[in-house]
Amino acid sequence: MAEFPDLGKHCSVEICQQLDFLPFDCDGCGKTFCGDHKFPDNHDCNQMNKQTATGEYSGERSYFCTFEGCQGRELMKVTCTECNKNFCLNHRHQNEHNCEKLEIKEDKTKTAEHVRQIIASKAAKAHPVPSKGKKSSKTAAKVALMKLKMHAIGDKGIPQDSRVFFLVYLPMQTKLKAKPMFFSKTWTIGRVIDSVADFNKISNPNNTGSEQKLRMFLHDCGGLLDTKASLELCLQQENLYNGSSVILECVPTDCSQIDNTHDYKS
Structure with a gap:
């Protein structure tokens, strides 16, 4: 290979330094890497991590559930019509995410159970x-x-x-x-x-x-x-x-x- 001294590039990962004849340039940090380290996660790309952390990620978006302790997320917003917070499908109903608006209503009226009974029977009583x-x-x-x-x-x-x-x-x-x-x-x-x-x-x-x-x-x-x-x-x-x-x-x-x-x- 002495006849082609400029052919290929060495991987920028310090512990690798592999000579790759088809090297990859990272869009985040701009450095060159071999096939094993071409993805941002494989070479701990600091620049890509910064872009993701600051919300500049341009890929497919998702929306995280705001219910405490839940790691669920959806591709579309699922917003509670009462408290306007975003939830996953499992926590979208008021009683499933302990909706703060529902709690306020119960504290003020102290007749929440009676109200629910009226709502439950409303449709049936209409006919x-x-x-x-x-x-x-x-x-x-x-x-x-x-x-x-x-x-x-x-x-x-x-x-x-x-x-x-x-x-x-x-x-x-x-x-x-x-x-x-x-x-x-x-x-x-x-x-x-x-x-x-x-x-x-x-x-x-x-x-x-x-x-x-x-x-x-x-x-x-x-x-x-x-x-x-x-x-x-x-x-x-x-x-x-x-x-x-x-x-x-x-x-x-x-x-x-x-x-x-x-x-x-x-």
Whole structure:
């Protein structure tokens, strides 16, 4: 190689100094490196680290969850409409990130539980079901429950004694059959909707600016279920039963009733 003294360059890493005939120049520090040390992380590029630390990174952006102790991040912003902070999908609901606005409301009114009960029953009361129909729905749910338990899908981490079973009719445009599913009684209707969408790979526009949202309705009367109401409270008030049939549909934000419930068939 004495005949080609200028061919190739030595790696700038002090402990390497390898002669490379196809050397690489770092865009960060401008030094030359061999194939083993060409990436910034492989030669501890101080200049690249400075660019990243000062927010000058030009690659794909991501947004970190602000919930204490969570390292999750998303490619899109998931902002709480109450406190305006950013969270991952697991902490996007108010009760899941201990929303400071929710705490202030509880401290001021000291009637937060009563408020939640009013919100939970609001949608059901907008389209009340006659007592005879309620009794019929309760009986039908009991009959359906055993069959649902045999085939239901859901988060297997939910304890058996906390599971609530529904036959879920999926959005008509998906052309998917109704699915028996189970959820935790501690969840809100909003989280139930998210779980159904995830399990069935249905597009969920609920955290976007879309005028269409995924909402859940009672199959027997078409009444809207409030997204902030907990399943446990709905069961206590008999707006829902363990074994009930519900409809998931993408509707305008002001929709509070589905009239064509008979079109949703198993």
